Amino acid sequence: MPVLPGGMRMTTQRREVYEVVATSCDHPCAGMVFDRVKKRAPSISLATVYNVLETLSRCGLIKQINVDRDATRYCPNLEDHAHFYCEACGEVTDIYRKGQGNIEKRWELPDGARVTAVDVALKGRCPRCVEKS
Amino acid sequence: MPVLPGGMRMTTQRREVYEVVATSCDHPCAGMVFDRVKKRAPSISLATVYNVLETLSRCGLIKQINVDRDATRYCPNLEDHAHFYCEACGEVTDIYRKGQGNIEKRWELPDGARVTAVDVALKGRCPRCVEKS
DNA sequence: CTAGGTGCAAAAGGTTTGCGGTTAA
DNA sequence: TTAACCGCAAACCTTTTGCACCTAG
Numbered sequence: 036m037p038v039l040p041g042g043m044r045m046t047t048q049r050r051e052v053y054e055v056v057a058t059s060c061d062h063p064c065a066g067m068v069f070d071r072v073k074k075r076a077p078s079i080s081l082a083t084v085y086n087v088l089e090t091l092s093r094c095g096l097i098k099q100i101n102v103d104r105d106a107t108r109y110c111p112n113l114e115d116h117a118h119f120y121c122e123a124c125g126e127v128t129d130i131y132r133k134g135q136g137n138i139e140k141r142w143e144l145p146d147g148a149r150v151t152a153v154d155v156a157l158k159g160r161c162p163r164c165v166e167k168s
Numbered sequence: 169m170p171v172l173p174g175g176m177r178m179t180t181q182r183r184e185v186y187e188v189v190a191t192s193c194d195h196p197c198a199g200m201v202f203d204r205v206k207k208r209a210p211s212i213s214l215a216t217v218y219n220v221l222e223t224l225s226r227c228g229l230i231k232q233i234n235v236d237r238d239a240t241r242y243c244p245n246l247e248d249h250a251h252f253y254c255e256a257c258g259e260v261t262d263i264y265r266k267g268q269g270n271i272e273k274r275w276e277l278p279d280g281a282r283v284t285a286v287d288v289a290l291k292g293r294c295p296r297c298v299e300k301s
Numbered sequence: 302c303t304a305g306g307t308g309c310a311a312a313a314g315g316t317t318t319g320c321g322g323t324t325a326a
Numbered sequence: 327t328t329a330a331c332c333g334c335a336a337a338c339c340t341t342t343t344g345c346a347c348c349t350a351g
Binding site: 099101103104107117119121122128130131132133134138139140141142143144145146147148149150151152153154155156157158159160161162165166 | 232234236237240250252254255261263264265266267271272273274275276277278279280281282283284285286287288289290291292293294295298299
């Protein structure tokens with residue numbers, strides 16, 4: 036696990052939560068992380084999982100993904116990317132940009148605005164769900 | 169107010185809620201819509217406001233805006249656009265793309281995926297809040 | 302007349318918080 | 327040693343739902 040900013044303690048709970056998110060390829064939500072961590076650290080509480088996920092996000096070790104009103108999901112991929120969300124099965128896939136250039140340069144922003152983050156989510160049906168229908 | 173799909177009734181509540189969203193330039197959330205509608209139709213309930221906002225969204229008369237976990241906000245602008253969200257004051261501004269072309273064509277999608285919607289949100293500080301700091 | 306809509310209150314679902322006890326450094 | 331952290335339960339906030347009453351068409 037990467038290092039935490041100075042002053043912040045490394046704890047079993049933080050290590051285990053990070054480990055679960057880092058090794059999950061399905062962008063789990065807090066409840067799913069809780070279920071998985073419990074197998075290795077049965078005494079952990081859901082509140083702690085929420086707190087740790089928030090902490091890890093603020094430290095930049097993981098990212099939060101919000102799609103509509105669904106439960107927040109967590110992503111260990113720190114590269115610049117976006118997400119494709121299947122509205123049929125709920126699967127979230129990391130997607131990358133073709134070509135280069137700042138996304139925010141392609142939008143007419145209010146004069147003087149400062150951009151600090153860009154959230155892009157494409158929604159639709161994943162190949163499996165397209166197949167089924 | 170535009171027409172509702174066949175079979176759907178026009179009611180005072182639906183008309184008033186639509187009117188409020190259509191004439192609001194600040195992308196109000198359900199609670200704000202409720203407060204504003206109450207001035208003209210004091211007996212309306214918050215649950216009805218939620219139900220009507222959902223109905224109008226499903227009919228394509230308004231759009232829902234979700235930024236992180238904040239309360240859903242509503243937008244009467246049906247043109248193809250995105251939103252700029254000021255993390256300091258919470259203001260949401262409609263923004264438009266420079267140039268043309270499908271956004272989804274610029275991403276490496278899973279093979280066979282079908283895209284039905286694209287959500288883009290830029291976050292940062294609006295000109296007023298940049299000025300202050 | 303009657304299917305669909307509304308108002309109310311209660312519940313759901315996700316997330317945060319207060320507090321007393323625990324632990325990493 | 328002690329400030330930071332954890333577990334628990336309770337609170338919070340937004341949104342949804344069940345049900346009796348109402349009303350547009």
